[in-house]
Amino acid sequence: MKVELNVNNARASVEVEPRTTLVDCLRDNLGLTGTHTGCEHGICGACTVLLEGEPVRACLMLAVQADGYAITTIEAVAPAPGELSIVQDAFCETHGLQCGFCTPGMVLTAEALLRRIPDPTRADIVSAISANICRCTGYGQIVEAIALAAKRLAGSNLPRQVVPGEPA
Template sequence: MKVDLRINGINRSAEVEPRKTLLDVLRENFLLNGTHAGCEHGVCGACTVLVDGEPVRSCLMFAVQADGYEITTIEGLAPAPGELSVIQDAFCETHGLQCGYCTPGMILAAHALLQNTLTPTREDIAEAISGNICRCTGYGQIIEAVQFAADRLRVANTPRPAALAEKPIVEAK
């Protein structure tokens, strides 16, 4: 079957078997290897991508189900080639990664949270990343990275979703 996907802002098409997962199409057809294959049962979160801005396990979604949707992979977060997004940089700055296998999924989950929340609490962050398993860090540095990114994004001169732009920014005391 032919699928038409908008991946990281680029329209792409592929002929795929109906049983092929979005994970496999991203990795094999489009060579987007930042989306990792972990448990392949939807438990670990290593294969997390954003589908229309929402975190989705790409190992549980058939590519044909994603036809016509906007897909964002870790490769799509960088503002320009060779640069890191604010969230990616925050993970580096705070040592929010060790082996790095879970990192793309964690970053995409954090990105989705920060697109909808200006000042996330520690509990908000823990909830947002709760579907992603990390066997190395113990999560403390990951939560710190997301808090650091949120702080940077609050003061950055970057476009924010319209829903957030209309809300007054309330500083935590």
């Protein structure tokens, strides 16, 4: 089936089988391999992408269901090639990642949380990332990273934009 997708504010026309999940389509048809394939049944959160700015599992959605929605992947988070977003930078600084497998999902979850709740409590942060499994860090530094990113975003003069193309 032919599907018209809107990924990272760019139109893409792909030919997929109905059974192709969104994560497989992003990786195999569009070459966006930053979205990771983990458990493929909705448990681990490695395949998290933003759909209209909210985190969803790309393994729990078929590509044919996704036409017309604004999809954001980790590739769209950095402001420019070679640079990091404030959230990504905070993950580096606090050692919020080791192997990096869960990191794209964690970063997108954090971006969506901070957009909805700019000044999250620790409980807000823990609740937001509770749907994403990390087997390296023990989560402590990830919570720290998101808290640091919130503080830096509050003090930054950058436009508050996560979904490309949406007004800040």
